[in-house]
Amino acid sequence: MQKLRPDMDIGHNIQFLRHLAGLTQDETVAKLHLMNLNISKSTYAKLETNRMNIKVSELVALSIIFNSNFDDFSWLT
Numbered sequence: 001m002q003k004l005r006p007d008m009d010i011g012h013n014i015q016f017l018r019h020l021a022g023l024t025q026d027e028t029v030a031k032l033h034l035m036n037l038n039i040s041k042s043t044y045a046k047l048e049t050n051r052m053n054i055k056v057s058e059l060v061a062l063s064i065i066f067n068s069n070f071d072d073f074s075w076l077t
Contacts, residue, residue, distance in 0.1 A: 011050035
């Protein structure tokens with residue numbers, strides 16, 4: 001699977017967009033599961049803290065869940 005380059009610090013933006021959407025981490029993970037992306041809460045937390053690179057498929061799913069576009073994930077970085 002393809003991953004984004006680690007030079008993009010987007011974890012904080014993922015967390016910000018999740019808060020804007022009014023979702024908890026648990027709710028976000030549940031929505032990812034509904035989209036057939038099996039990700040644990042601990043893995044998701046690592047994405048928000050930049051301790052793990054995000055997969056393109058996860059980024060696409062999060063853009064749908066948060067009703068955002070890809071620019072929204074990098075605007076604060």
